Amino acid sequence: MTGEQKAQLRRVRAAILGNRPDTSASSTLYPVYVAVIAAGTYGVPATQQLFRSIDQKWLAEHLQTPAAAIAAVVLAALLLTVVRFVGQVHGPVVPPLPYLELVVASPMPRKVTLARNWRLSSAGCTFGGLLVGLVLGSGGAITNMFPPVVMLPTTLGGALLGVFVAEFWLRGQLRGQPGTAPPSTSATGSEHGASMRGRRLNALALLDISGLKRQSASNVTIGGAVLAGDLRTVRLDAARPTTSARRVRLRAGGPLMVIARRDVLGLRRAPWSAVFGLGFTAAGSAGLMLSLLSPHTSTIAPLVSLLLCHLGFGTWCEGLRLHADNSGTSRLLGLPYRDTALAHLAVPVLGWTLTTVAVSAGLSLAGLFNPAALVWALGTGALLAGTHLMAAFRGLPPIGVFGPQAGVLSMIFWYSKPLLATLLVGTVMAAWAVRSPAPLSVFAWMLILTTGVFAWGLALVGKRDRRS
Amino acid sequence: MLGRRAAALAEARESAAHVLRASAVGLRIDESVLLMPTDVSLSGAECVVLRGPNGSGKTTLLRILAGTVPPSEGEATLDGSPVDERHDLTRTAIAALIGAPATYRDLTLVDHLVLIDSTWGRVGAPADNRADEMLELLEIKHLAQRFPHELSSGQQQLFHLSMVLVRPSSILILDEPEQRLDTDKRDLLTRILLARKAAGSSMLIACHDPAMTEALADAIVDIQPA
Missing domain, CATH: 1.10.357 (Tetracycline Repressor; domain 2)
Known part of the structure; x- marks a missing residue:
């Protein structure tokens, strides 16, 4: 992002905020604060209970086998697949509708106007993964399942998984918009060998306005339905319309x-x-x-x-x-x-x-x-x-x-x-x-x-x- | 067993002539009057058209006579018994299109018609054929393999009409069936409804189209706004 683009975005944000104070920093930090408190208060004790309820000898023996490594990889792959599916319905980059209409639809580069949303989602995933890894590691260390030093790889591993989760989530969002090829086959093709950061920004540039609006409107519907306790609306809104096997016909019967x-x-x-x-x-x-x-x-x-x-x-x-x-x-x-x-x-x-x-x-x-x-x-x-x-x-x-x-x-x-x-x-x-x-x-x-x-x-x- | 029971009910009641009557039927919720007391009577191969400005209570009267809303005053009866959509007799005799009916997002148009037809106990190949014939009759056969969310507004209306017309019934209750249809499709619908009437169906229709009203109506009831 160039200095001029940064200044332009600052002016846009100032225009959107008007006379209201900018509370974005505090509203971003508050969930982090709550997550840390919840992890310490509930996460660590729950993990301890989990480890205590499992046969420690059996677990210690099996954790160091190739089967355990394969199971971990399969679980991570399963998580990433699910995240990719989620991205098709609700991606990591979903600004509010007015911002989409007034700013993202403007001639400003999309990778600039959407960068802030992506950074927040990406940082949230990485931090969430780090926290999960830390909680698992500390739970295991407190119950003497493994030495405290293992907390370091579990924490780093969790953070790394969080980075991949964010990446697959964004790819899911791209895949969810009709008529857009994934970044690996189109836009990124011309920048082969570019850094991961560069590819992500290109992925942002590929997000189309109709797809973003659809997800943003769905966000509003689902948010309202959650507040009203209407999970039926959430389910129907989140479901993708059926289009497959249309030639298969229901046959009559009793x-x-x-x-x-x-x-x-x-x-x-x-x-x-x-x-x-x-x-x-x-x-x-x-x-x-x-x-x-x-x-x-x-x-x-x-x-x-x-x-x-x-x-x-x-x-x-x-x-x-x-x-x-x-x-x-x-x-x-x-x-x-x-x-x-x-x-x-x-x-x-x-x-x-x-x-x-x-x-x-x-x-x-x-x-x-x-x-x-x-x-x-x-x-x-x-x-x-x-x-x-x-x-x-x-x-x-x-x-x-x-x-x-x-x-x-x-x-x-x-x-x-x-x-x-x-x-x-x-x-x-x-x-x-x-x-x-x-x-x-x-x-x-x-x-x-x-x-x-x-x-x-x-x-x-x-x-x-x-x-x- | 359920299939045979439904088939027997459908056969026994489809052919019978029913009398649907509203005697000084009205609906009031607290201080709001949704429908002023109104009389309507329908029997045999007859078509009664309801007219009136928006908000006069046409749809409310249709709901009451379809047995989905109880009146707060007066009485709505089918063959002398109170009309109630949960009763077997009411559901067997009356097919109603009042607002959009329930559709399934994972079924195509032809699947919907086969499902509806089969649940009335009419089994076997004819149910498949009847579904195709109904789509052809309404000139939407080419949409048979589409899902409901893939239809235009007018196509949706024709699809909803096909769902109501495909099930066996002796009384049709339709709320503005002409809405969102072009002139050709309105003519087509008029011809279809005239054919149903000639075959012995009773019809109660709320309609804003003067040409359709003139072609179909044996009697006209003007609903007065509250």
Whole structure:
């Protein structure tokens, strides 16, 4: 950026601010301050608990193996892939609409007008990565998992990962705007061998105004919806419009069959949802069944497994959520509202059952098959169906959670109820079953609680039906 | 089992002639009057057109007679029973287009029609054919593989009409079906609705188009603003 360009931007900022004081520095530093406090207060103790709950000897042995290095690389690659996807919906460079209209659309070079936003996002990612690395390192050092000197590589590694996260996030934003080639194939081609900083600035120059406006408008919508507690609007706004597999046609069938076929078609048109669902569900059901093999397994194992199960099952429930989203509009389907909701559970439940049986077959090849664990995991499908009914039909939060007494925690608790139901019922029952001398009675309790959760979900469906 | 039940219901009720009646129906919310007490009666192969200035309560009356909004005064009945969209009889007899209906962002136009048709228990290849025929009838067959977000405003309206017309019904309730359509498409829609009426359908339509009104209306009800 030339001195003249800097001066021009200063004048623009002064014009935008008018007589108001420039609070950008304090508003940038405040999140940093909060993040540092939160990391020290919650992050380090939580990491200590995590390390203490894991078999330290086992971890120390496995951390230095090639498999651990491969796992770390795979996890980092997975994170970067997800970040790239996020960038397509919400990138790191999203100035407010007036700034886009008045400044970014002007003849000033885009890499100059957008540089400040990029610097903030990039620094935030790097600092966030550094903080995560520091928290992990210090948690391990305090619990004597490894010597304090290891904090240095974990911190530097975290910061480096943060740099890559920012880079992939920006590439995702570029990829998300239609008709723009990624920087590696077009603009950067002419500056082959330029520094990473140079390439980033070129990437900024490639961001088009319509893409930036779309993301900025979406930012406003999503921000407003989050403040109003309307996660449905957030989900619908963040989702990319479907355009794939348009030539595949829904075939007619009976009323229930056509709903199931419609859900399969929806997943075919969103293949990544299907794949993520399969991955999470397979990992979760495997973890759940393995955690039921020994009474010495930590409670964390079924907890994490059920979290994966909940996420995986949820990605297959888009048809159910869309049905819930459409309540309140003129109904055209011949099936009653409640029956349609139940029909939308057919595909995720079938997917869960097939995945669990396949995973169980895989475990039996490794000599880890346990019929009771398989039955338990299959039964968990009913619990997941119930909690996803709750999630899809929960509607908007009650007015009470917006009150001055309630606060953010009430809102988070209200939204997390379906997830908490999965984790609480699933984990407590699994931990009890594996330690109980009479697992059949625990299974009976599991059935009762699952029935209760499912009935809760159906009650919410009925509530939406009456309101629509 | 559900499929057979729906098919039986559809067959039994599609052919029956229904009487839809509003007796001194009005809607008041606190001090606001959304609809002055109004009488409307509809039976057999008849078309009643509602007219009135914006805000006079035409859409409110249509919502009440479609069973999605209860009146605060008077009574709306279908064959003598209160109209309620949650009741089987109401949903089977009445197909309504009042505002944009629910569409799915991951289904194409033809998928929507197949889904709607199949959930009414009409199974097999004819459901696929009926979907194609409906798109052809409304001259949007070339849009069959588009998703709803890829349509223009007028195309959206034709698509919404196709969703309502494809499902079995004996009473059509349409709120300004001519909106956003060009002159040719308005003529086309008029011909389609006349054919439906000739086949025995009852229709209650809020309409601002004088030509459509003249062609379709057996009776006209002028709604007076509050």
